[in-house]
Amino acid sequence: MTTRGKFISFEGIDGAGKSTHIGFVKDFLESRAKTVVSSREPGGTPLGEKLRDLLLHEKMHLETEALLMFASRREHMAQVIEPALNAGSWVLSDRFTDASFAYQSGGRGMDRGKMEALEAWVHPHLQPDLTLLFDVPLAVARERLDATRTLDKFEQEQDEFFARCRAEYLRRAAQFPARFAVIDSTRSIDETQARIGAVLETLL
Numbered sequence: 001m002t003t004r005g006k007f008i009s010f011e012g013i014d015g016a017g018k019s020t021h022i023g024f025v026k027d028f029l030e031s032r033a034k035t036v037v038s039s040r041e042p043g044g045t046p047l048g049e050k051l052r053d054l055l056l057h058e059k060m061h062l063e064t065e066a067l068l069m070f071a072s073r074r075e076h077m078a079q080v081i082e083p084a085l086n087a088g089s090w091v092l093s094d095r096f097t098d099a100s101f102a103y104q105s106g107g108r109g110m111d112r113g114k115m116e117a118l119e120a121w122v123h124p125h126l127q128p129d130l131t132l133l134f135d136v137p138l139a140v141a142r143e144r145l146d147a148t149r150t151l152d153k154f155e156q157e158q159d160e161f162f163a164r165c166r167a168e169y170l171r172r173a174a175q176f177p178a179r180f181a182v183i184d185s186t187r188s189i190d191e192t193q194a195r196i197g198a199v200l201e202t203l204l
């Protein structure tokens, strides 16, 4: 019988540095003979990538935004996450439902009870085995973003928005301490990856 794989999500405010470390985690796990599937939300499937384009560039009601995030997630679970886990692969997802809590509930102010209802409806049984939360002060994230690229709809939000997102991420981490590892992402890339490696060892 195939042993089910493990599911790791990567979270943090825009510019925190999470995408930088996904390749490191993939290499780390492959060096331990794991099969790894890397994906992202919103997106990760052909339909999800179309939704991502809308979500990152069109203004919409905050509940429409939350529902489309979960629509993308439902498709991602059906097409990518569940089949990969069942086949014994490890799944690395650049964001999952904690991002909806952080951005739509924390950042935009959507009722948290409605968000919890969506989570319970769309994935009553699935949660990441590990969530790596890359935590940085807003100024550091902003500086990293400004140095790199054209900003999308979320990245153009004000500092107060990201302060609320960050606070909601930290609240979720405190609520689910067994699942979350909060990584100080102000450290150098090498130092950060040493810390990630130590966390991954506990999951192997």
Ligand SMILES: Nc1ncnc2c1ncn2[C@@H]1O[C@H](COP(=O)(O)OP(=O)(O)OP(=O)(O)O)[C@@H](O)[C@H]1O
Residues within 6 Å of the ligand: 012, 013, 014, 015, 016, 017, 018, 019, 020, 021, 144, 145, 148, 155, 185, 186, 187, 188, 189, 192
């Ligand atoms: N620890 C670090 N020290 C210095 N620079 C870093 C560090 N981590 C990431 N960076 C740089 O910060 C920039 C943003 O990183 P990255 O794209 O990984 O952030 P992100 O959290 O995935 O952002 P987004 O969510 O918007 O995609 C990149 O140029 C990356 O090289």
Ligand SMILES: Cc1cn([C@H]2C[C@H](O)[C@@H](COP(=O)(O)O)O2)c(=O)[nH]c1=O
Residues within 6 Å of the ligand: 014, 040, 041, 042, 069, 094, 095, 096, 097, 099, 100, 101, 103, 104, 154, 155
């Ligand atoms: C899953 C998810 C994502 N978001 C936001 C967060 C980011 O600003 C973008 C995705 O961009 P990234 O560069 O790939 O991180 O989408 C959100 O608001 N709600 C969610 O559930």
